[in-house]
């Protein structure tokens with residue numbers, strides 16, 4: 001685990017976010033040359049504490065750009081989720097330094113597209129696949145998942161020739177919990193009217209966390225950002241107009257469509273007050289029981305609570321989303337489904353009912369990383385916000 005705490009400037013705009021990502025790409029080579037351990041991961045179910053406890057930095061590899069999709073389509077079918085294609089495309093075209101410099105990529109059996117893509121990715125890079133159960137209500141599913149977390153720990157021990165102890169796991173859990181608390185504190189600021197931050201800033205900040213090698217430095221930066229934004233809000237300095245319609249964004253991970261969806265909402269009189277996706281409350285509200293006698297089991301249990309549509313049943317997602325609608329006093333819910341994401345797309349029918357039963361308007365958009373549907377999205381989002 002890294003202890004250095006070089007301050008990290010967090011992005012306020014989408015352009016700053018892109019620039020910081022570029023800078024991280026440049027830094028990763030030096031990090032590796034200095035002997036740093038790097039493990040790439042994709043999914044929110046990846047138990048990051050185990051990677052931290054191996055003394056490695058965990059970097060998110062989820063592809064968020066359409067630039068490498070033509071390369072990916074030389075191998076993968078075109079009618080696949082852009083996140084899957086983009087992730088593979090970056091590895092295949094060797095354009096992602098994080099993928100290139102990762103000692104290991106940790107994948108998972110979540111959706112079918114990702115699961116099968118990892119087999120191809122495994123031909124390019126050493127890959128370890130976590131077998132995530134389809135649900136969490138049966139005891140054998142929870143036990144099987146715990147064994148998968150044990151297997152990841154053992155794989156990292158073999159890879160680096162080390163022993164991961166309970167003490168290092170507990171220390172990692174404490175730091176990750178601190179990160180989650182700082183994230184939730186930042187989200188909390190969005191409850192104000194007007195909220196303390198633009199949604200684009202919030203989304204970019206969350207996504208920036210996936211490509212920082214230094215967890216401690218990122219935590220400290222988030223805590224500082226929270227204090228700054230709180231002070232600005234208390235002084236009446238919100239960047240958001242008083243009448244902006246408060247939008248909850250739910251569905252697929254939105255890292256690749258921050259500019260396309262987040263910015264479009266905010267150009268058209270809305271503000272994203274909360275994110276109900278992998279970078280938002282869906283993932284961050286669960287803590288590891290740091291004092292549990294079996295810390296590895298506590299880590300495994302924490303991750304299995306995440307309410308992603310790859311789980312069945314997934315009732316708790318609707319409950320949590322409705323709680324968020326109330327907490328953030330949202331005017332409307334926009335569900336963002338990435339093209340060919342069957343699990344979120346099918347679950348959207350139930351989400352629509354859950355949201356509308358609470359008396360809140362709902363709209364689903366399906367999109368990918370291209371700019372082909374920008375005009376159509378702008379029209380639909382503007383019309384939706386107009387009706388709120």
Ligand code: SF4
Nearest residue numbers: 043044045110278308
């Ligand atoms: S949406 Fe689900 S499957 Fe995709 S990264 Fe998030 S938790 Fe994993």
Ligand code: SF4
Nearest residue numbers: 081083111252338341
């Ligand atoms: S957005 Fe959906 S299809 Fe795409 S990787 Fe995540 S779960 Fe799979």
